[in-house]
Amino acid sequence: xxxxxxxxxxxxxxxxxxxxxxxxxxxxxxxxxxxxxxxxxxxxxxxxxxxxxxxxxxxxxxxxxxxxxxxxxxxxxxxxxxxxxxxxxxxxxxxxxxxxxxxxxxxxxxxxxxxxxxxxxxxxxxxxxxxxxxxxxxxxxxxxxxxxxxxxxxxxxxxxxxxxxxxxxxxxxxxxxxxxxxxxxxxxxxxxxxxxxxxxxxxxxxxxxxxxxxxxxxxxxxxxxxxxxxxxxxxxxxxxxxxxxxxxxxxxxxxxxxxxxxxxxxxxxxxxxxxxxxxxxxxxxxxxxxxxxxxxxxxxxxxxxxxxxxxxxxxxxxxxxxxxxxxxxxxxxxxxxxxxxxxxxxxxxxxxxxxxxxxxxxxxxxxxxxxxxxxxxxxxxxxxxxxxxxxxxxxxxxxxxxxxxxxxxxxxxxxxxxxxxxxxxxxxxxxxxxxxxxxxxxxxxxxxxxxxxxxxxxxxxxxxxxxxxxxxxxxxxxxxxxxxxxxxxxxxxxxxxxxxxxxxxxxxxxxxxxxxxxxxxxxxxxxxxxxxxxxxxxxxxxxxxxx
Amino acid sequence: xxxxxxxxxxxxxxxxxxxxxxxxxxxxxxxxxxxxxxxxxxxxxxxxxxxxxxxxxxxxxxxxxxxxxxxxxxxxxxxxxxxxxxxxxxxxxxxxxxxxxxxxxxxxxxxxxxxxxxxxxxxxxxxxxxxxxxxxxxxxxxxxxxxxxxxxxxxxxxxxxxxxxxxxxxxxxxxxxxxxxxxxxxxxxxxxxxxxxxxxxxxxxxxxxxxxxxxxxxxxxxxxxxxxxxxxxxxxxxxxxxxxxxxxxxxxxxxxxxxxxxxxxxxxxxxxxxxxxxxxxxxxxxxxxxxxxxxxxxxxxxxxxxxx
Numbered sequence: 087x088x089x090x091x092x093x094x095x096x097x098x099x100x101x102x103x104x105x106x107x108x109x110x111x112x113x114x115x116x117x118x119x120x121x122x123x124x125x126x127x128x129x130x131x132x133x134x135x136x137x138x139x140x141x142x143x144x145x146x147x148x149x150x151x152x153x154x155x156x157x158x159x160x161x162x163x164x165x166x167x168x169x170x171x172x173x174x175x176x177x178x179x180x181x182x183x184x185x186x187x188x189x190x191x192x193x194x195x196x197x198x199x200x201x202x203x204x205x206x207x208x209x210x211x212x213x214x215x216x217x218x219x220x221x222x223x224x225x226x227x228x229x230x231x232x233x234x235x236x237x238x239x240x241x242x243x244x245x246x247x248x249x250x251x252x253x254x255x256x257x258x259x260x261x262x263x264x265x266x267x268x269x270x271x272x273x274x275x276x277x278x279x280x281x282x283x284x285x286x287x288x289x290x291x292x293x294x295x296x297x298x299x300x301x302x303x304x305x306x307x308x309x310x311x312x313x314x315x316x317x318x319x320x321x322x323x324x325x326x327x328x329x330x331x332x333x334x335x336x337x338x339x340x341x342x343x344x345x346x347x348x349x350x351x352x353x354x355x356x357x358x359x360x361x362x363x364x365x366x367x368x369x370x371x372x373x374x375x376x377x378x379x380x381x382x383x384x385x386x387x388x389x390x391x392x393x394x395x396x397x398x399x400x401x402x403x404x405x406x407x408x409x410x411x412x413x414x415x416x417x418x419x420x421x422x423x424x425x426x427x428x429x430x431x432x433x434x435x436x437x438x439x440x441x442x443x444x445x446x447x448x449x450x451x452x453x454x455x456x457x458x459x460x461x462x463x464x465x466x467x468x469x470x471x472x473x474x475x476x477x478x479x480x481x482x483x484x485x486x487x488x489x490x491x492x493x494x495x496x497x498x499x500x501x502x503x504x505x506x507x508x509x510x511x512x513x514x515x516x517x518x519x520x521x522x523x524x525x526x527x528x529x530x531x532x533x534x535x536x537x538x539x540x541x542x543x544x545x546x547x548x549x550x551x552x553x554x555x556x557x558x559x560x561x562x563x564x565x566x567x568x569x570x571x572x573x574x575x576x577x578x579x580x581x582x583x584x585x586x587x588x589x590x591x592x593x594x595x596x597x598x599x600x601x602x603x604x605x606x607x608x609x610x611x612x613x614x615x616x617x618x619x620x621x622x623x624x625x626x627x628x629x630x631x632x633x
Numbered sequence: 634x635x636x637x638x639x640x641x642x643x644x645x646x647x648x649x650x651x652x653x654x655x656x657x658x659x660x661x662x663x664x665x666x667x668x669x670x671x672x673x674x675x676x677x678x679x680x681x682x683x684x685x686x687x688x689x690x691x692x693x694x695x696x697x698x699x700x701x702x703x704x705x706x707x708x709x710x711x712x713x714x715x716x717x718x719x720x721x722x723x724x725x726x727x728x729x730x731x732x733x734x735x736x737x738x739x740x741x742x743x744x745x746x747x748x749x750x751x752x753x754x755x756x757x758x759x760x761x762x763x764x765x766x767x768x769x770x771x772x773x774x775x776x777x778x779x780x781x782x783x784x785x786x787x788x789x790x791x792x793x794x795x796x797x798x799x800x801x802x803x804x805x806x807x808x809x810x811x812x813x814x815x816x817x818x819x820x821x822x823x824x825x826x827x828x829x830x831x832x833x834x835x836x837x838x839x840x841x842x843x844x845x846x847x848x849x850x851x852x853x854x855x856x857x858x859x860x861x862x863x864x865x866x867x868x869x870x871x872x873x874x875x876x877x878x879x880x881x882x883x884x885x886x887x888x889x890x891x892x893x894x895x896x897x898x899x900x901x902x903x904x905x906x907x908x909x910x911x912x913x914x915x916x917x918x919x920x921x922x923x924x925x926x927x928x929x930x931x932x933x934x935x936x937x938x939x940x941x
Contacts, residue, residue: 147845149841149844149845173850177847177848177849177850178847179847180844180845180846180847181845181846181847181848182847186842186845188838188841188842188845189838190838193837193838193839194838194841194842195839195842196843196857196861197839197861197935197936197937198860198861198934198935198936199856199857207846207848207852207856208846208847208848211846211847211849211852242937244936244937255842258842258846259845261846262847
């Protein structure tokens with residue numbers, strides 16, 4: 087007999103173990119995991135990549151990769167053990183009982199089908215399309231907060247922005263009114279303000295429908311803000327779990343403590359400051375190393391038959407970077423911040439305006455002067471997976487700029503590579519390895535070593551830590567900070583993440599739609615933002631209300 | 634799209650001139666005198682010889698010969714063969730036969746290649762996949778003329794399921810066996826290409842999302858994996874149509890099919906420039922058109938591609 091007084095859990099994971107068979111033998115991705123989700127409750131699993139958080143969630147919807155299997159324990163959905171359920175049973179459950187909102191909106195919609203089609207087949211597969219499926223589809227999209235659903239449903243995914251795609255995916259996940267929604271990092275690929283809107287909307291929808299949510303995230307601040315219960319996973323095991331606020335204020339496990347300390351969202355709220363040894367008096371006195379004035383970039387957008395539209399990506403932007411300091415350019419995607427970085431790197435020509443580096447206008451450099459300029463200004467890009475040549479060994483990657491610029495002989499270059507690896511805290515043996523053998527954080531260290539090889543004066547970091555887990559992110563930021571102190575480097579730091587800005591920057595420029603809406607020191611911006619746009623950005627940092 | 638198509642059609646002109654010029658020159662530069670070959674190496678009276686040379690413009694320098702050829706081409710006069718037949722008529726007889734053969738071969742390799750490729754890709758690493766992979770490797774490794782003779786002997790002579798050679802009419806039924814031989818190697822490529830493409834696409838995030846929506850496995854495969862996987866396969870098939878038409882020489886030889894390959898082979902042996910150039914010219918046009926069709930199918934299969 088079921089007792090009515092005690093509500094039954096919707097999802098109960100008991101002593102779960104998941105094993106992957108790999109060429110090197112079985113790997114235990116999850117061990118002894120336990121968690122309970124009550125009907126209508128939001129539970130967050132927090133951890134870094136490889137902690138087993140996504141694997142645990144995917145097992146609950148029968149979507150483990152083909153080499154993975156539940157090797158022990160139970161997954162009880164509404165009392166039924168589905169850990170060994172047949173594919174047929176899962177087809178029945180998915181969609182209308184257990185829904186999913188996946189991580190990356192860019193890759194999770196099929197690029198060759200219209201949005202409406204992809205929503206409609208979800209409804210049809212679960213027998214919910216009704217007599218007028220078109221109307222249903224429009225309704226579902228409208229519920230997910232997509233404006234003009236009738237027009238939008240006839241478009242393809244590539245015609246949508248990231249935020250709109252994520253709304254479409256939320257529409258799909260919730261279309262069939264599941265009782266449990268698995269949301270796997272549903273907003274980690276989005277800007278903070280869009281992230282906030284989407285999470286708010288998801289909250290409203292799930293509480294209206296009474297849907298329980300299993301939220302997977304690497305951001306503890308976000309988890310604590312959105313979930314009633316937080317589960318912290320580390321190396322395949324649940325190390326700590328409990329009510330969100332309690333866990334945040336009184337963490338027991340050392341890993342949880344580390345997570346809380348390095349979560350940028352929380353650090354930013356606390357107002358943690360890096361201890362940068364830049365002497366402010368010196369900084370004020372010194373000449374600006376980079377001076378950008380009235381910088382403008384207009385792109386032509388082809389519209390077919392020779393017609394063109396003008397799009398102003400950067401509109402009369404002016405700022406200065408004093409030597410040895412860090413200036414962060416922040417803004418949402420499409421605000422023009424990366425375009426600025428590319429123009430400073432001289433990878434893109436400015437339409438008008440000047441970029442003056444150390445007294446020299448870089449727009450007018452001859453080929454030879456440009457070659458010299460490249461030596462003094464180096465980039466670090468966002469994606470350490472994409473910006474290292476997979477066919478080059480680490481040695482070749484770091485040594486290449488030295489060779490191109492004709493510095494030293496083979497022996498001295500090898501010595502230099504070893505020094506550089508040491509500078510970024512990587513063992514010299516890394517030289518002989520290839521990018522695919524390294525983790526994301528290690529690759530970004532290699533990218534930094536490569537940038538340092540030519541002893542540049544300025545480094546342009548274009549979202550250099552955005553793709554990294556919080557702990558790794560904290561380490562890389564620390565490394566950049568150390569290098570600045572040791573080598574007197576100047577940083578132009580492009581990011582969408584205001585939380586990171588507080589940790590690293592001296593000065594901040596806030597961009598919106600190509601225009602510079604506000605600039606000032608970090609403290610001025612964070613404590614006394616003048617524009618509404620900046621205040622919106624600041625309040626969108628997750629965890630704002632917690633500390 | 635219309636502008637794009639028009640542009641591509643205009644590109645046909647330089648491609649055609651370039652290709653025919655090259656072929657014309659190659660035949661011109663080939664050692665051996667076509668006129669003495671015509672007489673079978675026997676001596677001819679100088680008067681007859683010079684009359685023949687004048688008739689085929691062989692007494693003119695290369696550029697004049699080619700210029701005259703182009704001039705006649707405008708009036709659709711493709712010249713005469715050494716046996717006194719209009720090249721146009723020869724082509725009109727041989728081309729449909731080869732086209733039929735190539736289309737059948739293409740259909741065979743597309744249907745079976747994609748079918749088995751999908752199954753192999755979905756069952757990567759299983760017995761079916763491994764067997765199919767090994768068999769396809771054998772097909773690729775063994776030369777067509779070996780496969781052709783073996784099949785002709787086994788199916789045509791021993792089992793008597795089909796006639797070992799093709800009659801003058803070269804009807805659809807008679808061409809099945811030659812088409813199988815012609816399409817076999819490409820079939821193996823299509824199979825492997827489809828398999829790889831399926832394996833790659835079935836791991837895509839959107840496939841997992843489709844499964845998470847509650848779709849059946851069949852629907853996930855047909856709607857979400859197959860269409861995306863076909864894009865590279867279609868490219869290969871389009872380019873292959875041209876190769877099949879030009880590459881039918883061996884197959885047509887084995888089965889005595891009166892097609893373009895046969896015609897071309899005999900013309901090359903005789904140094905019969907007008908025939909060689911005409912056949913190659915037509916093949917070039919087929920090749921370019923096939924590629925145009927591929928580009929259009931591309932846009933049909935993948936909405937992200939737009940031609941302007």
